[in-house]
Amino acid sequence: IFLDSGVDESKGRFNIISGSPLFTHTINKAELSHTPNLVKPSNIHESLNYEQQEIPSIFSDLPFTAGLIGYSSYEYGALNIIEAPQLMEESKLPLLYIGEYTWSYIHDKKQKRGYLTYSPRCPLDLRDKIENIISDTHEKNATYKHKQQTNKPNWQKTISYQRYSEAFEQIQSYIIAGDCYQVNLTQRFEADFDDPSLPLYFQLREKVDTPYSAFISFSDDQQLLSFSPEQFIGIKNKEINTKPIKGTAQNTNKAEAPQKLQESTKNQA
Numbered sequence: 001i002f003l004d005s006g007v008d009e010s011k012g013r014f015n016i017i018s019g020s021p022l023f024t025h026t027i028n029k030a031e032l033s034h035t036p037n038l039v040k041p042s043n044i045h046e047s048l049n050y051e052q053q054e055i056p057s058i059f060s061d062l063p064f065t066a067g068l069i070g071y072s073s074y075e076y077g078a079l080n081i082i083e084a085p086q087l088m089e090e091s092k093l094p095l096l097y098i099g100e101y102t103w104s105y106i107h108d109k110k111q112k113r114g115y116l117t118y119s120p121r122c123p124l125d126l127r128d129k130i131e132n133i134i135s136d137t138h139e140k141n142a143t144y145k146h147k148q149q150t151n152k153p154n155w156q157k158t159i160s161y162q163r164y165s166e167a168f169e170q171i172q173s174y175i176i177a178g179d180c181y182q183v184n185l186t187q188r189f190e191a192d193f194d195d196p197s198l199p200l201y202f203q204l205r206e207k208v209d210t211p212y213s214a215f216i217s218f219s220d221d222q223q224l225l226s227f228s229p230e231q232f233i234g235i236k237n238k239e240i241n242t243k244p245i246k247g248t249a250q251n252t253n254k255a256e257a258p259q260k261l262q263e264s265t266k267n268q269a
Contacts, residue, residue: 001216022100023100073095155189198217232244
């Protein structure tokens with residue numbers, strides 16, 4: 001797991017690395033018929049028999065020390081609220097993935113410091129392995145240099161321009177009818193790719209420098225490379241923050257423009 005705040009230090013402060021989870025909970029599409037009772041996010045601690053742990057005050061300002069890391073797909077969310085939703089069968093990524101990570105290395109770019117933390121639940125042999133890797137890297141003064149990709153992915157659209165255009169017209173009819181006021185219309189691109197995905201992540205990172213990025217490896221042939229400019233929800237000291245980037249508006253450079261945006265019924269909704 002690499003939770004990445006980007007190359008530009010002004011965009012984000014912390015990078016988080018962890019691995020070798022104590023346990024994982026995964027829901028795959030193929031297992032849906034055998035998983036009648038999906039684990040709902042609101043009940044995750046009870047469902048997984050995971051006890052929250054108190055974090056020492058010295059680490060209270062860090063974004064993470066040890067605990068649950070994972071991801072939830074849009075499809076998993078739909079399964080919780082929609083009867084018989086469509087699933088993207090072509091994708092073999094899990095609908096839901098959660099792991100308990102009992103250690104972390106946190107890099108504070110602002111203070112130029114690193115923090116290595118362990119949960120009391122972290123196995124001793126895993127601690128030794130991590131510290132040996134760090135010591136060995138330090139002694140060799142090693143730096144990571146990713147290999148350049150020999151074959152660039154040849155990305156192909158999965159829907160035609162005609163179908164994409166028709167979707168716009170359909171969305172407009174929904175808005176006019178009052179069924180919704182905003183739709184996030186996306187399309188998928190595919191490419192065959194046989195090279196390791198971690199070097200690809202770091203190459204993309206240089207070109208798409210976003211503060212909420214992640215590399216998650218589920219198995220040897222399943223990785224998630226995520227680059228996001230927005231934070232959906234952040235919670236600290238019982239205060240909730242959201243930093244969405246949605247929609248467009250003309251930049252008129254007029255003084256009343258910010259006020260109009262704030263007074264917009266749609267934005268308030």
